[in-house]
Amino acid sequence: MSRLRTGWILPASIVVALLLGLLPLPDVLQPLRPYWLALVLAYWVIEAPEHAGLGFAVIVGLLADLMFGSLLGEQALRLVIMTFILQRFRARLRFFPLSQQSLAIGGLLLNDRIVQLAVHVALGEPTLPWNYWWAPLLGMLLWPPVFVLMDALRLQRRG
Structure with a gap:
């Protein structure tokens, strides 16, 4: 019964994270775009691991690859690595x-950038400019408000 009552929050939060990733930003702010999908998925892996695991990370990552037009499987790989680490230390x-x-989320987001760099280097793709390395710091600063908002939504629907 609780899955039926709270079932819409998980997909809705993933859709919002995907839409935030597609939101156009000025060229100056583009390098600072946080990896919204990773922040939302991290929340669900920590707080509701029975609903969000490695398989869910693959599906969400492939969907993100299709929506963002990135290399098919790149975001899936990045999200699976993050999910595995989170499950291990949850x-x-x-x-x-x-x-x-x-701080832990900031480390995971930094690790995500390193994985992204490794994939691009291995495939001979162009790498991101140096100023894109500021995004994990912004994601780390955004973690508390994202966590509190997601927790309020999840717990409000439960009660």
């Missing part, structure tokens, strides 16, 4: 204060 990470969770 028991500890879940009880960290938000400030420490932010």
Whole structure:
């Protein structure tokens, strides 16, 4: 029964994250675009692992690849790696204060950029400019408000 009542929040949050990723930004702000999809998926992996796992990360990543026009499987690989690490450390990470969770999420987002760089280098694709490395820092700063908002939505529907 609880899955029926809270079932719409997970797909709706993924759709919103995908739309935020497609939102046009000025050229100056483009390098600062946080990886919204990773932030939302990280929340669900930490707080509701029975609904969001490795298979879910693959599906969401492939959908993102299709929507963003990136190399098919690149975002799926990046999200699966992030999800695997989160699942491995979920028991500890879940009880960290938000400030420490932010640091961990920042590390995961930085790792995501490194994986993205490795994929692009391995395939001979152009790499991102240096200023795109600021996005993990912004994602780390956005983690507390994203977490609090998602938690409020999830817990409001439960009660």
